[in-house]
Amino acid sequence: MRVAVTGISGRFGALVARRLHRLHTVVGLDRRNFARAPVDVEVHRIDIRRKRSEAIFRNGGFDAVVHLNLMHDLRASSADHYTFNIQGTGRVVEYCHKHGIKKLVLMSSANVYGPRADNTQFLTEDAPLMGGERFSDIRSLIAVDMLGQSFFWKYPEIETVILRPVHIIGAVHNAPSNYLRLRRPWTLAGFDPMAQVIHEDDVARAIELSLQPGIRGVFNLPGCRPAPLSVLVEMAHGRPRPIPHPLAEVMLERAWKLRLARFPAPELDHLRYVCMVDGQRAEDVLGFAANHDLDATMTHLRRTRLLMH
Amino acid sequence: MIGALQDILTEAIDARLPPELLDRIDELRAGIGGDRPTDDFGFTPEQIKYAVAVVEKVYRHWFRVEPIGLEHIPQGRALLIANHSGQVPIDAMMIATALILEAEPPRAVRSMVERWVPSLPFVSTFFSRMGQVLGTPENCRTLLEEEHAVLVFPEGVRGINKTYDKAYQLQAFGHGFMRLALETNTPIVPVGVVGAEEQYPTPWNLTGLAKTLGLPAVPVPVNPLIPGVGMLPLPVKYRIYFGRPLTFIGDPDDDAAEIAARVGVVRDAVDGLLRRGLLERQGWFR
Numbered sequence: 001m002r003v004a005v006t007g008i009s010g011r012f013g014a015l016v017a018r019r020l021h022r023l024h025t026v027v028g029l030d031r032r033n034f035a036r037a038p039v040d041v042e043v044h045r046i047d048i049r050r051k052r053s054e055a056i057f058r059n060g061g062f063d064a065v066v067h068l069n070l071m072h073d074l075r076a077s078s079a080d081h082y083t084f085n086i087q088g089t090g091r092v093v094e095y096c097h098k099h100g101i102k103k104l105v106l107m108s109s110a111n112v113y114g115p116r117a118d119n120t121q122f123l124t125e126d127a128p129l130m131g132g133e134r135f136s137d138i139r140s141l142i143a144v145d146m147l148g149q150s151f152f153w154k155y156p157e158i159e160t161v162i163l164r165p166v167h168i169i170g171a172v173h174n175a176p177s178n179y180l181r182l183r184r185p186w187t188l189a190g191f192d193p194m195a196q197v198i199h200e201d202d203v204a205r206a207i208e209l210s211l212q213p214g215i216r217g218v219f220n221l222p223g224c225r226p227a228p229l230s231v232l233v234e235m236a237h238g239r240p241r242p243i244p245h246p247l248a249e250v251m252l253e254r255a256w257k258l259r260l261a262r263f264p265a266p267e268l269d270h271l272r273y274v275c276m277v278d279g280q281r282a283e284d285v286l287g288f289a290a291n292h293d294l295d296a297t298m299t300h301l302r303r304t305r306l307l308m309h
Numbered sequence: 310m311i312g313a314l315q316d317i318l319t320e321a322i323d324a325r326l327p328p329e330l331l332d333r334i335d336e337l338r339a340g341i342g343g344d345r346p347t348d349d350f351g352f353t354p355e356q357i358k359y360a361v362a363v364v365e366k367v368y369r370h371w372f373r374v375e376p377i378g379l380e381h382i383p384q385g386r387a388l389l390i391a392n393h394s395g396q397v398p399i400d401a402m403m404i405a406t407a408l409i410l411e412a413e414p415p416r417a418v419r420s421m422v423e424r425w426v427p428s429l430p431f432v433s434t435f436f437s438r439m440g441q442v443l444g445t446p447e448n449c450r451t452l453l454e455e456e457h458a459v460l461v462f463p464e465g466v467r468g469i470n471k472t473y474d475k476a477y478q479l480q481a482f483g484h485g486f487m488r489l490a491l492e493t494n495t496p497i498v499p500v501g502v503v504g505a506e507e508q509y510p511t512p513w514n515l516t517g518l519a520k521t522l523g524l525p526a527v528p529v530p531v532n533p534l535i536p537g538v539g540m541l542p543l544p545v546k547y548r549i550y551f552g553r554p555l556t557f558i559g560d561p562d563d564d565a566a567e568i569a570a571r572v573g574v575v576r577d578a579v580d581g582l583l584r585r586g587l588l589e590r591q592g593w594f595r
Contacts, residue, residue, distance in 0.1 A: 117428040120445040121350055190430025194351050194437070226349050245430065273427060 001211065002027065004062045004101075006048055006092060007069030008041075009034040011172045012200060016066060017041055019204045024211070027060055029053065030069065048088050057095035064103035064211050067092050070144060072174060074137055074264055081140040089144045093151055096158055103159045105210045108145040110166045110196075110220060111138060115275035121194070122278035125164070125218040135266035149218070161210040163203070165221035166277060169297050170200030171304040176270075178262055180236040180298075181305045186252075189242040191272035192230045198223025199292035199300060209286050219286055220277035224294040229271060235298035236305075245272060326362050333415040334358045340417065350448070351437035352417065360439060361409055368406045371544050372399075372504065376407040378551035382416065382498055385456040387554065388490050389418060390575050391500035392479055392583060393468030395542070396509040396528045400469075400502045403547050404460055405440075419452050420460040421445075446489060453493040460500075461486045463572070470526035472514050476506040477583050482576050484568045492561040496554035497575055501582025503550070507593045508542035545593045550582035 001024045007013045008028030014036070020026050021038050028034055028043040037043050046053045048069055057065075069092075071084045089106070096104050113123045114131035129146070132139040151160045167176030176197065179185055198221055206221050233240050243251070248268055255261035282288040292300070323331075334354050341348040346355055368374050382389070394400060401420050408416040421444030427433045442448045452459050462468060463482035471480060490497050509530035519527040532538045555578060557571050 118424040118443065118445075120443065120447040122447070122451060124447075188430070190432075190434060192351075192434045192437075193427075194347075194349065225345065228347055228351060231347070272430075272433075 001025070001063045002061055003211065004029060004057065004060060004065045006030070006065065006067050006088075008037075008043060010068065012168070012170075012203075013068045015170075015200055016068065016204045016207055019201075019208060020066070020211075023208070027056070027062070029056060048091055049083070053091070054095055054098075057099050057101070062099075062101050064105065065092060065096055065101055066105045066107075066207055066211075068107050070107065070141065072141075074175070074262075075259075078137070078140075081137065082143075085140040085144050086147065089147055093147065097155050101158070103161070103211060104148070104151065105161045105163065105207055106144065106148040107207075108148070108162050108164045108218075109141060110164045110222075110275060110277045112142050112145050112164065113275055113277070114138075115193070115269040115273035117273050119274050119276075121274060122222075122276055123220070124278045125220055125281055134269060135264075137264065137266075152216070159214070159216040161215055162218045163206055163210065163221055164218065164277065165198050165203045165206070166196035166223050167198065168200050168203055169197045169301050171307055172200060173308075175263060175267060177301065177304065180232060180238065180301055181308060182238055184241050185233055185238045186248060186271070187229065187233065187240040187242045188245045188248060188268065188271045191245070192228045193270075193272060193274045194226045194276060195229050195232060195270075195274070196222050196224065196226050196276045197232065197294070197297055198290060199297040202290045202292055205291065206282070206286065206288050209288055215286060217281070217285065219282040219288070220279050221282055221288065221290075222277050222279035223290045224292065224297055226276055227294055232298065235294070236301055322359065322362075326358060330358060330361060330365070330410075333409060334361075336415050337409070337417050347438075350419075350440070350442050350452075351434075352419070352440035353438045354417070356438045357409075357417070357440065360435075361406065364402060364406050365410060368403060368410065371542075372403060372508075372547040373544075374403050374407060374547040374549060376411050376549045376551065378553075379407065379412045381551045381553050382408070382412060382458065383496050383554050386453045386493065386495045387458045388453070388486055388495050388497045389458060389460045389500050389551075390486060390497055390579060391460065391462055392477075392502055392579055393462035393464045394471070394476070394502065395505035395507075396469060396511055396530060397542070398469060399508060399542060400505040400547075401460060401462070403505075404500060404502070404549060407549055408458065416458050418458045418460045421449060446485060449486075449489055450493060453489065453495050466525040470514060470528055471511075472528075473506065473510045473512060477503075477587060479576055479580055479583075482572050484565065484572055487557065487568050487572050487575070488561040491557055491559050491563075491571075496556050498554050499552035499575055499578035499582060501550040501552070501579050501586055502547065503583060503586030503590060504545045504547040504593070507545040510543070543593070546590065546595055548586045548590060550586055552578050552582050 003024045009030035009032040026041045031047040034043045112129040112131045148162045252265040337354040347353045405418045464480040467480040511528045511530045513529040515527040
């Protein structure tokens with residue numbers, strides 16, 4: 001199978017490429033350089049929003065596209081998020097349709113559901129995407145997810161897969177891994193929600209499973225068994241600093257504006273409310289169950305702390 | 310430093326707990342899969358023992374709780390449908406304690422909490438560790454499918470906040486529990502709590518003020534008027550009757566009228582237990 005992977009030069013993109021190239025012919029697209037690409041992976045340095053990228057899709061003879069080229073940088077402006085994520089995804093979607101690519105795998109996130117006080121313990125794929133209610137920076141990612149969903153009925157001949165993994169843990173620069181790598185992470189006094197994490201290798205494996213013929217639809221990826229946030233912090237060898245929520249919100253807002261914090265204040269909701277998913281559909285249809293348990297995942301995180309600092 | 314102090318304190322408390330209680334907590338731990346301290350909803354048997362150790366004193370000495378018919382609770386999934394009364398949900402705490410201290414084997418009953426509870430610091434964590442779960446149909450369904458006993462008060466605030474002139478008169482029952490019982494093929498155990506109505510006898514409920522404040526009720530109990538009682542509940546005797554399990558078959562999506570007829574059967578069963586309890590008791594305190 002010939003598979004195009006967008007956003008291949010990111011840490012997670014590289015991980016996916018290394019996994020997929022053993023089974024498939026992988027062609028990467030990214031505006032960044034892919035420094036240590038496997039020799040058999042062809043990489044095009046290009047911004048997928050540029051019209052020029054269409055030629056790669058037209059001539060590539062791809063059977064599938066794995067679209068990972070999404071901006072998660074919370075410091076980037078809202079306009080940048082929108083143009084990069086929505087226009088970029090729009091282009092990929094358009095090329096799949098125009099050039100007869102039969103499979104599209106989109107990377108969304110369980111964060112699109114949003115941490116909320118009245119969330120049911122395990123959200124299924126049909127739960128409303130409420131993540132943007134308090135945290136506006138995630139709206140472009142919700143829009144990408146919805147764009148993928150509109151593809152189901154617009155182009156039913158294309159097998160579209162949307163993956164919504166819980167907090168991905170690994171050698172990646174996402175908010176949950178960054179948070180758990182902190183030596184003295186903030187927690188919110190009196191709150192200790194249950195949380196789910198997933199090992200980055202398990203997410204890459206889910207992408208591989210999504211490429212099987214006949215697989216389509218939205219899949220939550222719940223990863224390891226849930227554990228209280230305090231247990232995750234303890235397993236990461238962090239020493240929590242409990243702070244009352246109203247105070248933490250004010251302090252973080254200021255610190256974020258002054259560029260002293262890595263997380264904006266609305267992200268604090270992840271430290272007080274549940275946002276966990278039900279993985280029955282992924283298990284039944286995709287045949288997915290996490291290979292890494294909580295111990296293995298958190299050991300991996302501790303190793304990446306050394307690597308990333 | 311704080312961690313070491315915490316460990317010393319925990320050990321000292323553990324040494325004072327009755328061994329029978331510790332055995333029962335061990336059995337609860339086995340129920341959630343012995344290798345994990347916490348289940349998927351946050352229930353932590355290791356922490357429940359401290360709460361039970363305190364509540365046990367209230368259970369045995371303040372309310373002198375007498376559970377009757379605990380043997381009717383089936384192994385595996387069950388919906389415990391109880392009357393709700395007494396202004397403060399002590400009835401839920403006493404039912405849960407009875408199941409931990411006196412049921413064979415001990416059961417951790419799970420009850421459903423209001424939607425605003427998760428936003429309260431400390432309370433949300435405490436409730437979650439004690440096994441209480443946000444009241445959504447999905448959560449209830451998951452718990453039943455995992456073979457838990459779930460406690461539901463289908464009268465809701467209508468029951469708990471009623472004034473004393475309506476004591477032991479069951480208010481309207483919600484239908485949600487019946488649809489879930491049909492869907493998950495769960496037996497229903499009717500539960501009648503006698504005694505809780507008198508813990509805070511309430512002649513008035515300031516409904517106007519409640520509406521202004523956006524609260525479900527502002528009850529005015531007589532307790533503060535009794536010298537030496539203050540805001541404490543009266544030391545009434547609790548009798549908790551567990552009826553024989555009722556099994557229903559049918560379509561969970563049936564018309565409201567069909568469901569209402571089945572709910573009526575459960576309501577009559579709870580009412581029967583209340584009538585029996587009122588006949589058997591000798592006044593509020595015996």
